[in-house]
Amino acid sequence: MAKGTGAQKLEMPSAESIAASAQEVAKGGMPPVDKWNPPFCGDLDMRIARDGTWFYLGTPIGRAGLVKLFSSIIRKDGDDYFLVTPVEKVGIIVDDAPFVALDFDAVGEGDAQKLRFETHVGDRFIAGPDNPIRVAYDDEGEPSPYVLVRRNLEALIDRKSFYRLVDLGTHHDGWFGVWSGGAFFPIIRSEALEE
Numbered sequence: 219m220a221k222g223t224g225a226q227k228l229e230m231p232s233a234e235s236i237a238a239s240a241q242e243v244a245k246g247g248m249p250p251v252d253k254w255n256p257p258f259c260g261d262l263d264m265r266i267a268r269d270g271t272w273f274y275l276g277t278p279i280g281r282a283g284l285v286k287l288f289s290s291i292i293r294k295d296g297d298d299y300f301l302v303t304p305v306e307k308v309g310i311i312v313d314d315a316p317f318v319a320l321d322f323d324a325v326g327e328g329d330a331q332k333l334r335f336e337t338h339v340g341d342r343f344i345a346g347p348d349n350p351i352r353v354a355y356d357d358e359g360e361p362s363p364y365v366l367v368r369r370n371l372e373a374l375i376d377r378k379s380f381y382r383l384v385d386l387g388t389h390h391d392g393w394f395g396v397w398s399g400g401a402f403f404p405i406i407r408s409e410a411l412e413e
Contacts, residue, residue: 231259231306233274237287251293251302252369261309262301264288268374270318270338282339289339292316294370317341317373319365324386331386333398335365337373346399351375351383353405361405 265273272279272288279285292310293302299312317337322345325332333345343349345365353363363375363383375383384405387394393404394411 231262231308233262233264233288236262236291236301236303236306236308237284248368249291249303251291254302254304254307256303256305256307258300259306259308264301264308265311266299266313266316268314270374286339289316289341292371314362315364315372315374317367317371319373319375319379322379322382328388329397329400329402331397333383333386333396335373335375335379337367341367341373343367344399345401345403347401349399350401351396351398351403363405 263275267273272285279288288301291301291303293300294316299310299316300307301310317339319335320338322333322335325334333351334342335345335349336342345351349366351363351365353361355361361380363380364372365375367373383396387396387405389408390397390402392408393402394406394408395402395404397403
């Protein structure tokens with residue numbers, strides 16, 4: 219049980235109570251979790267693995283509908299992730315990114331190209347200025363590509379999709395990258411490809 223301010227004690231909600239609250243607010247579309255400021259109720263034993271699998275109490279959540287529901291109320295504040303409803307806020311662990319981009323469609327060519335991504339929970343969006351693609355590199359130089367899904371929540375682009383992005387890549391202003399939605403997203407410096 220997490221302690222509230224003063225003498226007030228807040229009950230630690232369960233995944234079931236969070237799901238029930240989320241179901242109520244999700245009826246009208248994507249809940250405005252960034253506008254809610256409920257009290258922090260503590261950390262829930264919930265984790266999102268790098269491959270997008272959600273775990274509760276160490277067990278994978280097998281119901282896709284429940285995962286999709288939870289994914290609609292996730293929020294990132296600083297480096298921390300929370301499930302947020304109008305009345306409660308609980309911390310969860312995210313190993314890498316809360317979403318995984320499993321596929322994309324490319325329409326058009328060159329700087330008129332549009333890349334429409336889909337995540338493992340059904341989010342669909344076009345990469346562009348509002349949904350930028352970025353590539354981070356670890357100490358060994360291995361890339362981890364991401365695309366912004368909504369607010370400040372990213373999806374890790376899965377390996378097969380990243381290889382497809384590279385196949386669509388072109389050089390622009392000293393960088394190798396991809397165009398989408400009128401924006402160029404660098405993947406690696408052009409000179410690094412020549413080494």
